[in-house]
Amino acid sequence: MSTPQDAFVVVGVDDSRLSMTAVRLAAREAVLHSRPLRVVHAFNWVADPAEPMPEEPRRPAEELLCRATATANQAQPTLDVSSALIEGPVITTLLRESGSAALLVIGDGGLSAGTDVPTASDATAVQLAARAGCSVLVAREQVPLTGPVLVGVDGSASSLSALEFAFDTASRHCTDLVVVQVCDPADADGTPPPEVVEQLAEAVAPWQRKFPSVQVNQRVRTGDPESTLAQEARRAELVVVSARGDEPWRGMLGSVSQAMLYHSIAPVVVVRGAHGVYIQE
Incomplete structure (x- = not known):
């Protein structure tokens, strides 16, 4: 199922430093895909009754949305930008938004800090990446380097969807x-098995014909997939992976x-395929 052409690129924002980086990244992707941008902030005072409610609880949230919208307009002056202040939990709100979005962009919440012990903020990024109804772009603290798009494949149908996405992205990014x-x-x-080298070439060939301007470097590596791709990512401006190689419909990573x-x-x-069904909490 294809994504409607008028579907938004949605970016979720909060008061973290990374949010404006995510907004600029989302604005770039929206322009490259000729789509409007929707800036969303989840407003959930009821979720923490221990916190006193300010006299004007909406004002800081509204100011955040104004700042994010201004950041997007400054980064991409021709972009069609709208915003929404939605009362409700962050994860539930953004999962609902993802059901009709072309792409969801979020900050990583500290994921790349180097530990595998989840915190509340990075757990949000992981859950959204795992359960969203559209593909999810997770922004980093640093501005992306100028480099190639990197995609990892394993021969599964899900990873071939990632390959298609990566070709399209490299073409739009002119990289x-x-x-x-x-x-x-x-x-x-x-030495890599010759049949794997051949299978990779066969998988790449139809997309190379569709995107002839994209310069492609095919690499078959041996070893641990996770560490190998992490090493390759050091030279990339963007990394593309499928949600789950063998069972993408499960909404897991x-x-x-x-x-x-x-x-x-x-x-x-x-x-992830467009408009998958998210799992409600």
């Missing part, structure tokens, strides 16, 4: 594409996509 498949070695010297969320220094897109 190169690095396609990496990691497998077990064929023998003791670590596979080990590779989780590893990229925690260890890639570049922004990560977790690709």
Whole structure:
């Protein structure tokens, strides 16, 4: 099912420093895909009854949305930008937004700090990447480097969707594409199996014909997929992975996509088919 052309790129914002970076990244993607941008902030005072409610509880939230909208307009002056202040929990709100969005953009909440112990903020990013009804772009603290788009594939149908997304993204970004498949070695010297090299070439070929301007570097590596892709990500401006190679419909994350969320220094897109059904809490 294709995404309607008028579907928004949605960016979720909060009062963290990373939010404005996410807004600028979302604005760029919206322009590159010729889509409008929707800036969303979830307003949920009831969720924490221990916190006193300010006399004018909406004002800080409204000011945040104004700042985010101004940031988007400054980054991309021709962009059609709207905003929404929605009362409700952050995860539930953004999952609902993702059901009709072309792309959801969020900050990483500290995911790339180097620990695998989830905090409340990074758990939000992981849950949204795992359960959203559209692909999710997770922004990083640092501005993306100028480099290739990196995509990891494993031959599954889900990873082939990520390959399509990566080709389209590299074409729109006018940059190169690095396609990496990691497998077990064929023998003791670590040589990749020839059949895997051939399978990767066959998977890439139809998309190379569709996007002839994209320069592609195909790499078959042996070893651990998570660490190999994390190493490759150091030179990328964007990393593309499928949500889950074997069972994408489950709305969960596979080990590779989780590893990229925690260890890639570049922004990560977790690709999922358009308008999947999210799992309500």
